[in-house]
Amino acid sequence: MTEATGAPVLELTGVDTFYGRAQILSEVSLEVRRSEVVALLGRNGAGKSTTIKSIIGLVRPAKGEISFEGKPIQGLESFQISRLGLGYVPEDRRVFTSLTVAENLEVGRQPRRENAPEWTHDKLFALFPNLAAMSDRLGGLMSGGEQQMLTIARTLMGNPTTILLDEPSEGLAPVIVEQVAKTILDLKAQGLSILLSEQNLHLSTLVSDRAYIIEKGRIRYEGSMAELAENEEIRAAYLMV
Amino acid sequence: MADFIVSLLTGLSSAAAMFLVASGLSIIFGVTRIVNFAHGSFYMLGAYIGYTLVQAIGSTGIGFWAAVLIAAVAVGLIGVVMEILLLRRIYKAPELFQLIATFGVILVIQDVTLWVWGPEDLVGPQAPGLKGAVFILGKPLPEYDLALIAISPLVLLGLWALFKLTRWGTLVRAATQDRQMVAALGVNQRWLFTGVLFLGSALAGLGGAVQIPKGGADLLMDFNILAAAFVVVVVGGMGSIFGAFWAALLFGILQTFGIQILPNSTLVLMFLVMAVVLIFRPWGLLGIPESVLQIPSGPPERPLRPALPRVRALAGAACAVLLALPIVHLVFPEVVGTFTLVLVIEIMVFVLFAAALHFIMGPGGMVSFGHAAYFGGGAYAAALLVKFADAPFELAFWAAPVGGALLAFLFGWFCVRLSGVYFAMLTLAFAQIAWAFVFQDMPGSVLKTFGIADEYGAPLKITGGDDGLNDIWPSQWASARVSYYYITVGLSVAALWIMRRILYAPFGYTLRAGRDSPLRAAAIGIDLTRHRWLAFAISGAFTGLAGSLFLFSKGSIFPTTLEIARSFDALLMVLLGGVQSLFGPIFGAAALTWLNDLFSVLSYWRFLLGVTIIALVLLLPQGLAGFAGTRLGRRLRLARPEEMAT
Structure with missing residues (x-):
């Protein structure tokens, strides 16, 4: 694994997020550097998805700062954040079921960006050969694995420089998880930065450079993925079910 | 061909x-x-x-x-x-x-x-x-x-x-x-x-x-x-x-x-x-089925909580004022005129109507676009009983809530199986059918097909069509303005209290559970359709009661009481008042009835009313009752700190 360097592309500092009166995130700080895959690990309900949603603007943090490529983005609307080159792959996939594969991709399309690889239908179909064969199929008629590939492809159509991947392995067969891992490494090789929220330690170990562990809305551990893989004690404390 | x-x-x-x-x-x-x-x-x-x-x-x-x-x-x-x-x-x-x-x-x-x-x-x-x-x-x-x-x-x-x-x-x-x-x-x-x-x-x-x-x-x-x-x-x-x-x-x-x-x-x-x-x-x-279409929009409903002491005190004070008004009227007629009493009677009728609609709409999550059917339908049941059976006021009066309940029971059986906009539309359809039944005097036409007609062979006048039914007044003891005022205020306040009790009883919990999560409610063994049906009928009964109070205060009834416009009025009152609060329909009905009365003498009253409604919507997006949740409302201790308007 290459060691990423330079200033962080995505940085959270002291983020608090509430749902109504319930505090979900407390002083969450983390950073993702260029071409780095960072895992955000934690059990169900620990605050992984809320962290991701706070970044992309689907929920509003009450406190703290979020910056992307040096610019503050907290308080911006989702579409504005997305247009800065921050792609979001939601946890429950949220494929447009009444649209075809090609149309799903079209919804994600954005103008090309200078500092990001440019994606076309053909390039995406090369990355996800399954999708090429079914470009006229309705999103609602695809299997879970195919939908997961489609969601990633849809986000790539926005030519992002950084991707937020929310639990991509959820509900997928192990062989498909391997495919997701391969895709993540492919994207990293193309220079994309990725924040990966996961419960699946196996997938995270395969692809991540660094890892954070979140529990009850607080970051409890920060370190390289290799260290975490060695550290039985931490894993038992925060990740074992 | x-x-x-x-x-x-x-x-x-x-x-x-x-x-x-x-x-x-x-x-x-x-x-x-x-x-x-x-x-x-x-x-x-x-x-x-x-x-x-x-x-x-x-x-x-x-x-x-x-x-x-x-x-x-x-x-x-x-x-x-x-x-x-x-x-x-x-x-x-x-x-x-x-x-x-x-x-x-x-x-x-x-x-x-x-x-x-x-x-x-x-x-x-x-x-x-x-x-x-x-x-x-x-x-x-x-x-x-x-x-x-x-x-x-x-x-x-x-x-x-x-x-x-x-x-x-x-x-x-x-x-x-x-x-x-x-x-x-x-x-x-x-x-x-x-x-x-x-x-x-x-x-x-x-x-x-x-x-x-x-x-x-x-x-x-x-x-x-x-x-x-x-x-x-x-x-x-x-x-x-x-x-x-x-x-x-x-x-x-x-x-x-x-x-x-x-x-x-x-x-x-x-x-x-x-x-x-x-x-x-x-x-x-x-x-495609509604469940697929449904997208969570807006914040989830807040749980209903018992009223705060300050709110209870205000409600008590309002009741006291209502009870004292006629006395002031008798002593100082120039301060509280007959007109005020008439207006308050009208307001209380619509408060009851709106609260009955809110009963299924807020806690039940069933938005009826056709509630005038039970308002007018009930009133017509009472009026017909007076006209054709010479029923005394004391009996005929109660025919309206019974009639409203029966009608709601009948229509509700079909409606409660649907949800969302489809439910709304089916209630509207039934209301239109009820309206046509009265407006075109269908009973008369039906009797004619059986050979029962007047001496010229024309259909008998039963509902009276466009002319309505006239000259239907309360008994002597109740017909004086002040007596009828007390009947109206007493019955509507009692009805409001009963509805509130029902909503805080297990039946009310069940209804709200069904609204918030139909699947989960069904999974713990609640027969949701039956509860919704019953709630619909209860609402029909109270709506009919409002219809009865309306009928005997006016002395006549016309098909307009079953019109779409009347249904929409009630809907507007509930929404303007705020669906999320049990006090909402009370404020909404009082405000709209009063505004209607205030503007109706002006030539471009619709414009004024429309602009007022739009302004209220923009200022208080949680409805009038949502005022309690504003900064000022919380300072006045009308709402708990967590019930802040969003």
């Missing part, structure tokens, strides 16, 4: 306006989730603007069609103005709240139209080049009808291409399913919504403009088309343009043949067909 074909073609041509308006309504609802009541007004504006433009430039064929198109674009722009100035600010308000805002727009447009074009019906000029008739098997058919027949498929094709082949159309279809995700993919929904409002409104305007040569323009067009358009949309399936197309054709044909069989009841025929369709296909002919 020739007659049949010509009738069929006439039916197809009359489908054009219905299809255009309905498709616009459907598109707007699909994306914004707003039930746009002002849609009928856009149709009306299309006709008026089209009329003026045709007068100016429509002497040639090209000029005429240009005028029609410009009118459509102009109405589209009016829709855009409404979206930017009004809807944009309230997308996040609780569901259906936007409905009141569009209702305010209806009132404003009515008076603006009256002011600009005057009260006379305008007779539309004929379309140049299409003034003649073609002969089909020897029967004449106006050439313009052929043009109208061609318009619907052309527009359908255009819409299909727009939605299927353009990026904009793809985005709109995606947003119909998941707005949040579309935004997270970098699409600015704001312009998507504005575009949709433009398209939908322009379609309504086009519908109004193309029918000028056939129907001209008048001030009743807005409500007349609105009911028909809703029916078309629901029968076709919410959000399905093809569905709207087929449903419009069906109803166009039905209308043409219906006129020959049952004159002046074509609208009832439409509602009857809709009721049948919804009973067998609860999501319309080509629609």
Whole structure:
């Protein structure tokens, strides 16, 4: 694994997020550097998805700062954040079921960006050969694995420089998880930065450079993925079910 | 045969306006989730603007069609103005709240139209080049009808291409399913919504403009088309343009043949067909089940909590004032006049009506668009008992709540199986059927078919049709103003208290559980349909009670008490007051009744009322009762700190 360097592309500092009166995130700080895959690990309900949603603007943090490529983005609307080159792959996939594969991709399309690889239908179909064969199929008629590939492809159509991947392995067969891992490494090789929220330690170990562990809305551990893989004690404390 | 074909073609041509308006309504609802009541007004504006433009430039064929198109674009722009100035600010308000805002727009447009074009019906000029008739098997058919027949498929094709082949159309279809995700993919929904409002409104305007040569323009067009358009949309399936197309054709044909069989009841025929369709296909002919469509919008409902001491004290004080008013009236008639007592009686009647509607709407999550059926239906039950059985007041009075409950029991059995907009539409359909039953004096007609008629062979007057039933007063002891005042206040306060008790009892919990999570409620063994049915009947009983109080305060009853407008009044009161609070309907009904009374002496009262409603919507997006949750309300200790308005 290459060691990423330079200033962080995505940085959270002291983020608090509430749902109504319930505090979900407390002083969450983390950073993702260029071409780095960072895992955000934690059990169900620990605050992984809320962290991701706070970044992309689907929920509003009450406190703290979020910056992307040096610019503050907290308080911006989702579409504005997305247009800065921050792609979001939601946890429950949220494929447009009444649209075809090609149309799903079209919804994600954005103008090309200078500092990001440019994606076309053909390039995406090369990355996800399954999708090429079914470009006229309705999103609602695809299997879970195919939908997961489609969601990633849809986000790539926005030519992002950084991707937020929310639990991509959820509900997928192990062989498909391997495919997701391969895709993540492919994207990293193309220079994309990725924040990966996961419960699946196996997938995270395969692809991540660094890892954070979140529990009850607080970051409890920060370190390289290799260290975490060695550290039985931490894993038992925060990740074992 | 020739007659049949010509009738069929006439039916197809009359489908054009219905299809255009309905498709616009459907598109707007699909994306914004707003039930746009002002849609009928856009149709009306299309006709008026089209009329003026045709007068100016429509002497040639090209000029005429240009005028029609410009009118459509102009109405589209009016829709855009409404979206930017009004809807944009309230997308996040609780569901259906936007409905009141569009209702305010209806009132404003009515008076603006009256002011600009005057009260006379305008007779539309004929379309140049299409003034003649073609002969089909020897029967004449106006050439313009052929043009109208061609318009619907052309527009359908255009819409299909727009939605299927353009990026904009793809985005709109995606947003119909998941707005949040579309935004997270970098699409600015704001312009998507504005575009949709433009398209939908322009379609309504086009519908109004193309029918000028056939129907001209008048001030009743807005409500007349609105009911028909809703029916078309629901029968076709919410959000399905093809569905709207087929449903419009069906109803166009039905209308043409219906006129020959049952004159002046074509609208009832439409509602009857809709009721049948919804009973067998609860999501319309080509629609998809509501559960798939449902997208969480707005914040979740807050749990109901016991009232705070300060709120209880205020409620007690209000009751004391109500009880003291007549005494002040007797002692100082110049301070509290007869008029005030009459107004308070009227307010209490509508407070009870609104609270009964809120009973199923708020905690039950069932939005009835046709609650006037139980208000007027109950009142008619009491009135008929007085007229034909000479029942004393003390007995007849209670016939109304019983009648309201029975009617709700009957209609409810069908309705409670549906949810959301489909539920609303079916209740509206039943209310229209009940209205027609009274308005066209169906019992009289039915008796006549059995040979029972008056001495001239005309049907007996049972409900009295348009003339209503008159001279129905309370007994001597209750007829004095002050006595009747105390009856009204006593009964309505008691009824409010009973409803509140029911909602805080396990039955109320069950109802709310079913509203918040039908699946989970069913999974823990609750027979939801039965609970909803029972709640509907209870609501019907209290609505009937309000009807009874209304009847005996006026001494007469007319079919207008069962009208759509009356149902909408009640709906407006509940929404304006705030669905989330049990006090909401009380404030809403009191405010609207009072405002109505205040403005009704003015010449442009609709405009004023409309503007007031819009202002209230913008200022208090949680309804009037939402005031408690504002900063000021919490400082006055009317709400708990956590019940802050969002």
